[in-house]
């Protein structure tokens with residue numbers, strides 16, 4: 001990492017005033033949290049397997065270190081909503097932004113607080129699953145989605161049973177008029193369909209699909225209630241809330257909902273990684289054929305192709321579009337930040353030797369100054385916190401110690417003029 005060694009934070013951590021939101025011992029706890037390799041679980045985190053989602057314990061560590069209850073936390077690339085769930089569970093308010101409408105759907109599903117009435121309507125829907133999915137009943141083809149291409153790679157005869165089961169399940173959800181129940185039930189169908197189709201070689205039977213959906217719906221209801229208890233048990237004068245915006249982060253500081261809550265105490269995020277291929281918006285069916293079905297099932301519209309979701313085409317020379325888009329989004333991130341905002345990122349690189357320095361240059365151009373608060377606590381020679389990535393689908397093709405198999409935690413503050 002020639003020429004880019006992390007500058008140790010200019011202050012002694014123990015001397016920091018509580019006004020900066022930092023707490024004694026935070027650095028050790030954050031290091032442990034960032035390196036925690038346990039599976040993503042708990043609360044509503046398992047509602048969907050969002051690609052490249054970060055570990056809840058890392059986000060929790062950052063929230064604990066840099067914020068207090070009632071503060072605002074922003075995630076400008078919120079993906080599956082991990083930050084929003086953790087923030088609310090800890091009594092912080094959270095705003096998430098993502099260019100993917102699938103992300104907004106998941107954020108809503110994971111952070112809504114169910115009423116008892118929502119729960120009973122959901123339980124009644126669950127009881128009907130067995131009769132709803134029935135191969136002898138007529139198909140309920142969703143023509144608008146089918147005509148717009150959302151059935152791609154699921155249109156073949158080998159998929160007809162599962163396709164019909166999903167169509168029937170989605171139609172049953174669409175008959176639910178109660179908003180939160182509808183969202184939770186839709187998410188249960190989405191999760192089950194992901195289990196049935198995404199990255200697997202064999203297809204389950206309709207019977208197994210039905211059983212799985214009943215099981216998932218039950219687990220998700222339990223998780224949603226655990227989340228509700230956690231949030232209600234915080235005993236705060238004003239309950240925490242989450243907002244999610246479906247748009248690009250570039251220019252988002254000018255949106256009223258964003259401007260109203262800025263500057264937040266913490267911006268914690270994991271943007272698309274340079275040069276690393278992650279399919280945020282597709283499932284891979286039958287030997288890696290890409291299917292846009294998650295948008296159809298979530299009742300959303302897909303924005304565009306892969307490069308739309310990854311900040312640019314990874315084949316572009318020098319990743320120029322990636323770094324241009326990184327700059328336009330992080331210019332807005334810097335505009336959202338104030339003097340007391342800490343910006344924490346988790347990033348991986350396909351070729352760290354040139355991409356990390358370039359990445360840091362972009363941060364600097366955006367007016368963000370790197371800090372490394374880990375004095376003496378790390379043995380990584382560049383002074384940054386690195387972690388091995390647990391066995392994730394998106395890097396499975398890489399060798400165990402290939403560069404993309406490591407992630408780094410970057411911490412920035414707004415540069416003082």
Ligand SMILES: C[S@@+](CC[C@H](N)C(=O)[O-])C[C@H]1O[C@@H](n2cnc3c(N)ncnc32)[C@H](O)[C@@H]1O
Pocket residue numbers: 050051052053054055076077078079080081082083097098099100103247248249250269270271272273280308309310311329
């Ligand atoms: C690595 S994922 C975030 C995962 C998230 N940390 C989680 O735990 O689920 C990166 C996200 O950035 C989003 N994204 C890409 N370009 C964007 C842009 N210009 N503005 C906002 N979000 C964007 C993608 O849709 C994707 O969801």
